[in-house]
Amino acid sequence: MDDVIARAMSALIPGGVTRGELGRGGRVLRWVEAGAGAPTVVLDAGSGTPGLTWAPVLSALAEHTRVIAYDRAGLGASDPAPHVTIDSEVDDLSALLSRRGNGPCILVGHSWGGMLAQLVAWSHPSLIAGLVLVDPAHEDFQPWTIRVAEAVLARLSVLWNAVGLADRSLREQAAREASKRSSDPRVQNLFVDAELACNAHDYQTRTSAAEGRLLGAHIRAVRRLRARSQLPDAPLIVLSAARGLPKGMRARWTALQAQIAAATVQGEHVVVPDADHYIHDSQPEAVTTAVLAVVDRIWGK
Incomplete structure (x- = not known):
């Protein structure tokens, strides 16, 4: 298979990446991995986002240990699931770790991926060696303005795909993202192709829209889980962005993220200056530093 996603990631990493697969009842989960050693670091992206988003940090982390950039079902190179549910996503991620x-792995989750990381850590603590939560989603931060905006954008995306208007917009966005990855035109073209591959199928758009609705539809259930659950006694770093929302909203979200860190003895909360929600893109060294700090703590350095 001519895997444009793996080829793009390989262009940034000495020695390249390898493709990993896991069968899940007639469908296949896929990821790229690089590096060697333990513990394995598993990177789980935000809502509707493929593992390609971790390109800014993959190379630096792979210099120190084995790293997996994971595509959830229906995103990136992974096959779609029949239904997108919280349980199916938790089960898939737990199966990958196991x-x-x-x-036991270091699980790194951004936004919705950070919520999934907590759900897995609550239900399967033995799989977790450490956690890094990158501006993680929280069930008590669901402003109606943001939920409405996300719903409108998701429906527009489906509509644009249906009537054939999305391609030009996606290509322009992909070119902007590719320019951040490298100044080499060849590498930029690889990343444009990879971004387009992550948006080439209707099921990818549908999965993205479905994921955007999951937390809002299960706020009470997640609250109950948090109230009765504990994160494992393992190193935990929670990173918060410093910009990208009105001041009051950002303060509320950051306070909830601080509570996550405070809920465990080994928890640490860090606000990353000049970082927006995609901290691994705007300030990738902050994510790399946090993950490697958790590695060092596990090894007692």
Whole structure:
């Protein structure tokens, strides 16, 4: 298979990446991985976002340990699931950690991926060696203005795909993103192709829209889980963005993220200056530093 996503990621990493796969009842989860050693670091992206988003940090982390950039079902290179549910996403991620993690893993989750990381840590603590939550979603931060805006954008995306208007917009956005990855035109073209591949199928658009509705539809259930659950006694770093929302909203979200860190003895909360919600894109060194700090704590350095 001519895997444009893996080829793009390989262009940034000495020695390249390899493709990993896990069968899940007639469908396949896929990821790219690089590096060697333990513990394995598993990167889980935000809502509707493929593992390609972790390109800014993958190379630096792979210099120190094995790293997996994971595509959830229906995103990136992974096959779609029949239904997108919280349970299916938690089960898929838990299966990946259990069967391909080579022991307890450091789970790194951004936004919705950070919520999934907590759900997995609550239900399967033995799979977790450490956690890094990158501006994680929280069930008690669901402003109606943001939920309405996300719903409108999701429906517009589906509509644009249906009538054939999305391609030009996607290509322009992909070119902007590719210019951040490299100044080499060849590498930029690879990333444009990879971004387009992550938006080439209707099921990718549908999965993205479905994921955007999950937390809002299960706020009470997640609240109950948080109230009765504990994160494992493992190193935890929670990173908060410093910009990208009105001041009051950002303060509320940051306070909730601080509470996540305070809920465990080994928790640490860090506000990253000049970082927007995609901290791994705007300030990738902050994410790399946090992950490697958790690695060092696990090894007692």
